[in-house]
Amino acid sequence: MRFASTILAATTLVLLNANSAHAYGVLGHTLTGQIAQLFLTPKTASQISTILPASYEGLLSNAAPWPDKIRFLDQYKWATPMHFVNPPNDNPPEQCLFEYVYGGQDNVNAIFNMTATLKQFQLTPPTNVGDEKKREDALKFFVHFMGDIHQPLHDSTPFRGGNDAPIKFGKSKSNLHSLWDTLLLTKDVKERFGDNPQAYLDDTIKLTKTIWKSEAASWTSCGPADSQPANPWSSVTKQVKTVCPIQWATVTNALDCTYVWKDYSASRDYSTDYFQKVTGPSTDFLYQKLLAQSGIRMAAALNEIFDPASTLSASEGTVVKRSELPPRYKRAVEEALAR
DSSP, X not given: OOOOOOOOOOOOOOOOOTTSOXXXXXXXXXXHHXXXXXXXXXXXXXXXXXXXXXXXXXXXXXXXXXXXXXXXXXXXXXXXXXXOOOOTTOBTTTBOOOOOOTTOSSHHHHHHHHHHHHHHHHHSOOXXXXXXXXHHHHHHHXXXXXXXXXXXXXXXXXXXXXXXXXXXXXXXXEEXXXXXXXXXXHHHHHXXXXXXXXXXXXXXXXXXXXXXXXXXXXXXXXXXXXXXXXXXXXXXXXXXXXXXXXXXXXXXXXXXXXXXXXXXXXTSBTTSHHHHHHHSGGGTSHHHXXXXXXXXXXXXXXXXXXXXXXXXXXXXXXXXXXXXXXXXXXXXXXXXXXX
């Protein structure tokens, strides 16, 4: 199974609009794409390679950051609210409540939408350049939105998903959302893995086969009501039983009360005990687990769409043979992390 290790630098955070949240940093999205690539079947990987532009080298990790890069283009402004979802009665840490409304423009509906688009084009292949572009965009949006839904503050309402919740992080000032987008990840890569994102990725894969092994097999299981809800695209999405963004968002939203917003204080230094807890063994490496869940679920859905006859489980990926970062990517990441 081919898996090329091309990790891109995480250099900036992206503000979507006044009512939205930052998206996962480039490194976070790239890692989810890398993880998913490992668990694709050969047939799925081959089809994805034909859908993506040649410059992407068939890699989901190269596609994952794209929706943030085109966010300011007029033809894509319709996608701006699809990076997040704001449950109406959500109020962590007192109450985490994910009540979902079908048919809106948000992250959950976006995942249903892109799933339906990919499935429909699989059933009826594109016959013109315009449809081919729609399929390509749907794939890139799907990969990106799958990362967003596993970031707890993309499923949280107050203070614009934490963007307006100031924090201290060592000697720097930031906000709670940026903490979960980028700061936790880059600090973890620096401190535990010597500024080596490849080592972080390899460790994440190892954890799926060790301490998370017993639960990882259930990450791609959806209840019948969760995988086939009455959404506007249900006539198609009901055929893809591994996609249940309502279920995922409900579980991730609950983390806002138990970990993310717990004991929130603008004067607290989030680079110390808070960082150690959400990235360390006491929570089974929670931050890494969310990245792994995103990638494995992404792969399961894509395999079901593009290779439905496959019996490969999402937890049966094989260790990559090509594990070293090409030097030019390694240097770019090191420079970004050193800033």
